[in-house]
Amino acid sequence: MxxxxxxxxxxxxxxxxxxxxxxxxxxxxTVLLTAAAPLLALGAAQPAAALGNGLAPTPxxxxxxxxxxxxxxxxxxxxxxxxxxxxxxxxxxxxxxxxxxxxxxxxxxxxxxxxxxxxxxxxxxxxxxxxxxxxxxxxxxxxxxxxxxxxxxxxxxxxxxxxxxxxxxxxxxxxxxxxxxxxxxxxxxxxxxxxxxxxxxxxxxxxxxxxxxxxxxxxxxxxxxxxxxxxxxxxxxxxxxxxxxxxxxxxxxxxxxxxxxxxxxxxxxxxxxxxxxxxxxxxxxxxxxxxxxxxxxxxxxxxxxxxxxxxxxxxxxxxQDPLGRQGTIVSSSGGLDVLAKPLANGDVSVALFNETGSTATITTSAAAIGKTGASAYTLTDLWSGGTSTTSGTISASVPAHGTVMYRVAGGTSGGSTSVTGPLHAVGSGKCLDVPNSTTTAGTQVEIWTCNGGANQTWTHTASDQLTVYSGSGQMCLDAYDNQTTPGTKVEIWQCNGQSNQQWSLNSNGTITGRQSGLCLDVAGGATAGGTLAELRTCNGSSSQRWTLG
Missing domain, CATH: 3.20.20.70 (Aldolase class I)
Known part of the structure; x- marks a missing residue:
């Protein structure tokens, strides 16, 4: 029942x-606790340690x-x-x-x-x-x-x-x-x-x-x-x-x-x-x-x-895709929703969901879901198994309360649109953080318990900068002093358009410095709050994998 x-x-x-x-x-x-052991008081200053039990790498x-x-x-x-x-x-x-x-x-x-x-x-x-x-x-x-x-x-x-x-x-x-x-x-x-x-x-x-x-x-x-x-x-x-x-x-x-x-x-x-x-x-x-x-x-x-x-x-x-990104709303109007989910191999999963009580056509584009660089894209219908190609338009007639789901292959992922949100460190479950919400240029960034603060809200711009804060206080993620050697600290600095402030968000979850080719890394693969971020040779470890938004 x-x-x-x-x-x-x-x-x-x-x-x-x-x-x-x-x-x-x-x-x-209404039952009262009569035999409770002393309860742990959680201090606000220091976050709890990450779970780190190695379970549920996929849902x-x-x-x-x-x-x-x-x-x-x-x-x-x-x-x-x-x-x-x-x-x-x-x-x-x-x-x-x-x-x-x-x-x-x-x-x-x-x-x-x-x-x-x-x-x-x-x-x-x-x-x-x-x-x-x-x-x-x-x-x-x-x-x-x-x-x-x-x-x-x-x-x-x-x-x-x-x-x-x-x-x-x-x-x-x-x-x-x-x-x-x-x-x-x-x-x-x-x-x-x-x-x-x-x-x-x-x-x-x-x-x-x-x-x-x-x-x-x-x-x-x-x-x-x-x-x-x-x-x-x-x-x-x-x-x-x-x-x-x-x-x-x-x-x-x-x-x-x-x-x-x-x-x-x-x-x-x-x-x-x-x-x-x-x-x-x-x-x-x-x-x-x-x-x-x-x-x-x-x-x-x-x-x-x-x-x-x-x-x-x-x-x-x-x-179960190993990149581990939750899909987000690309567009929603009148009960017609488009969701996109980046996948580890560079494909994007698209769901066209019709909330309404009547059949409707739902349309989006390869560019809107973050796909660029191809004259044709392959669409695999995940319910029928059928495939088709498109030059960019993604569209379907969707029944009432129904969902059409495509896997979109071809081109490159990322596109020219900006993405804003917390930058999650996969290995620790924490977020890239500007310590104490400072705006002082040269401050090295760290990981800290995710809290939704402005000092943890990053935007990957169309020019491949990673910016934090907004308006006159905006700062850019920066490789210290244009250095390109492993161990270079990653800091905030006034945005200047130089290549040491340009970052590629890759389909495998890594973030590479455009100038150095090195990966954004949590020092020593540590998971504790306050661990500093730096550049390291890319090695595929979880301390070099990130999700934004």
Missing amino acids: PKSSARPGRSRPLPPLPSLRGILALVFS QMGFNDWNAYGCNVSESLIKSTAQAMHTNGMQAAGYTYVNIDDCWMTHNRDSGGHLVPDPAKFPDGIKGTADYVHSLGLKLGIYEDAGTATCAGYPGSLGHETTDAQSFASWGVDYLKYDNCNNTGVPARTRYTTMRDALAATGRPILYSLCNWGQENVWTWGADVGNSWRTTGDISPTYSSMLSIFHSNVGLASYAGPGHWNDPDMLEIGNGSMTATENRSEFSLWAEMAAPLIAGTNIPQASSATLSVLTNSRVIAVD
Whole structure:
């Protein structure tokens, strides 16, 4: 059965008739924290260390039981789902995680303070279930809550983070979805960071999915804490819900990248009132936005139509592209949207999305999506597989609520248009930063926790400058004293048009100095805030990969 209500605390209104899950969550929100360990106070002066667990270099793919089954989770359900994924093409397509949601445990911890899997639902325990899932070459995920109780009223992890993380690791858990109900008003970053550190201390690689519903601007601090973070309230299996979620998530591209992704919630493909056209749109848009692809339908009984959407290898390749760029809006007018996503091999993925209720022609151009330098471009339709060529115009008749998706090859990427936004360092998850927002010429730039400040907002101009600030205070990224040797510091200086202030943004994520041919690099490959930027010989390492915008 589909999920019946949003979890409490969302910006999206609750439905008029709350579900049992919603009622339980409200009841348990009054529970006081009685055994909490001292909580970590996060200072504003020094950012938290980057997550650095090496997981989710591309958005995670898998299954979660909540959308289709609610509280009716069990060992047999998880095993049958894993077996179906193993044989129906999903595992081969890249789906890796089989995730248990709420209601898997008993209502009380044991005498040692440990969570207890419900023996009726999980007779072999979570460990036995994990062993089975692992035997198929898949991974197991579990659910908990960063409050005193889960959204359905089972024991939460607030104050028990170390104990619970150790339990998860001992059971062989590979993924934690961490919810936000009954949080007693403790700031989310504090609660989620405490579990981050507890998971790291176990020594087991556990992908960490933050589920605080987009509250407290989680995208501004999530990269230091988790591998993904929910940007919105709960999705439901309707076109209107999917559309609202899309609008909330699409503008957050600058915060996403390898190892840290915006999460617009689980897929509703195969559920509720979603039509085949709307299912394809959801999958196209989630892939274009580099979102986690977590299927939420009845996998063992999924129709061939549902599976054909979930396993479309051409669309999945866009989502899983190693460059790790989230697509952005190129144009939007009257409900007709054009999105573009640069890809690692220099191609660009384009989604033409028709929000309206009538068929419409949507048109853009190679130049508008950042493609130049070719007399003809090859378009591959990612749903039909067909190919065509164009001298520059990209256009399609798109059905109501539908999406046409192309992969555009040929020419070069970049174009003559400027791009503005944070400059994310892929290796650290931090942003290129002018220390203390100074405007003093000669100040060496560094990496620091992304905060959206003007000192972290860069524009790659049509003349290949990287500028920071605006108006009379505008400065340019500059290679010190026109030097071209490895180790040259990278600083800000008054813009002067010289070649030591010209930078090429390459399709592999590197940024090279036009004068030196060297790559913009984080010194020593370090990830700590305050690490300086410099020029180094290009070597393909993550400390030399960047995403802008």
